[in-house]
Amino acid sequence: MSSAPFLIVGTLSVVVAATVLGLYGYLVYAKTRYARASRFVAERLETAEYGLQRSVESAGSIADLAALARKYPLWRSLIQEFCAKRIRLGGTREEIERIRSLVRASFAENYRSRLTGRRWSDRVNAMIYIGLFRLDEFWPELAWAAVDERRTEAERLLAHRTLAALQRPEAIDLLETRAKGMTDHHIRHVFMPLDPSLLQLCIEKFDAFAPWVRNNLLDVLRIRNLRDERTLHLFERASVSDEAEQRVRALKGIANFGYIGPEAEAAFIERASNWERMPRSEKLMAARLMGAVPNDVYPALLESMLGDVNYSVRQQAMASLMEYPGRKARLERLLHTHPDRYARDLAHEMMERYGYERQLA
Incomplete structure (x- = not known):
């Protein structure tokens, strides 16, 4: 049998190995x-x-x-x-x-x-510096880059976030028209740097956004701690949404706000009266709100929530109960009279935590 094929394979192997070593050496050199x-x-x-x-x-x-x-x-x-x-x-x-x-x-x-250069790194670095220095004269190029399908997704998203850093309303328009596929992380990075005036524009466009965009807007309004009437009204309106996740984000926002209007409170009490039908996350936020925005109706609801099957709900209900006057007397009563064993155990735990003296039967 001829040895020529083996010589060819061996030669190719040497060439490939030399090429790989050469590339590796170049990369090391470039990095250094x-x-x-x-x-x-x-x-x-x-x-x-x-x-x-x-x-x-x-x-x-x-x-x-x-x-x-x-x-x-x-x-x-x-x-x-x-x-x-x-x-x-x-x-x-x-x-x-x-x-x-x-x-x-x-x-x-x-x-x-x-x-507009050919190198991806040049284009991306230019966007980073444009956003850092707030060079708003570049917004037309960025608006085009944010929708240019020839660019990578990472580049389009960076252009979108840079528009937000420049306080351009086009960043909001893109959330309205091209939100499909955008992650929560990206959407929040668009909302977070916006000035209050642009966030007010977002509130006006709330119903035009996709559900996941709305949820992130509610989170950002809470994180930014906007405390104006329009923000509160949005939280109240979203708290009666048909979408459970939107209600959860809205309740969290109201709890952070520390106030709820009479009409919205009446609607909340009606829903909270049937707390057993709520999803776990909504029960948790409802219990938190009842501790943050006191009402004489809430302690009875919170005491009933102490019997929920989820420990986190029971724990939040107890924490909210502790925001009301008469903690010691309430814990004593719950320890001896609550029909649910988990609730009694939690009352016992809270009494120990607060160092109350008690008489055990």
């Missing part, structure tokens, strides 16, 4: 080179930071710095990192505007070119 360059920039930035700060404070020096950034790659990296650091640290409005003026003079053309 990038690390050295990053360390070099960081070291030079630490040295040059004081001078850069003084230059930015002088309006006449901004043009000189911008010229250096456009001409020399090292200065470009130094000035960009300096500006990013100053923006993250914050400052007066005048200081922030000076930094943005320097960024626009130094990098606007570069960012515009990179946004």
Whole structure:
């Protein structure tokens, strides 16, 4: 048998192995080179930071710095990192505007070119810096990138979040028209940076959003702790929704708000009176609300909820009961008279926790 096929296979194996080793060596070299360059920039930035700060404070020096950034790659990296650091640290409005003026003079053309470049990393890095520096003149390019199917999903979502950082209403429009497939994580990252005026626009569009978008808006309004009348009205309206998850998020928002209007409270009491029919998560939030927004009707409902099959519901019901006056007397009574063994055990546990003295039969 001829040995030629074996020689061919052996040669190919050597070539493939050499290619793989070459690629690995190049990657190691590139990574090392990038690390050295990053360390070099960081070291030079630490040295040059004081001078850069003084230059930015002088309006006449901004043009000189911008010229250096456009001409020399090292200065470009130094000035960009300096500006990013100053923006993250914050400052007066005048200081922030000076930094943005320097960024626009130094990098606007570069960012515009990179946004439409062929390299994915260039486009993404440009978006990150545009969002960080709040360069709202780039919103048309970002609005297009957010719907351009030729781009990767990650890139489209980043463009969407950057529009939100720029306080553009187009970010809200995309939540209304292209929410399919968006994760809760992404939707919250769009809602979270919006100014109160844009969040009010979101409240107006609430019914036009998909259910999962509505749920995330309710969460963000609670997390942002907006305490105006329109926000409360939205929570109250959502608390009687046909969708269980929306009711849960709304009840959580009302509990955080610490107030509920008379009509909404009457509707809540009617539903809570049949708490056994609620899903577990809704029972939990209903019990929490009854502790956060006191009403003389709630203690009796909470005592009945102590017999629920879910420990977390029983525990929340007890915690809410402890927000009402007469804790010691109530615990004594529950310990001796409640028909449910779990409720009696929980009363016993709470009495020990609060260090009450008691007489055991």
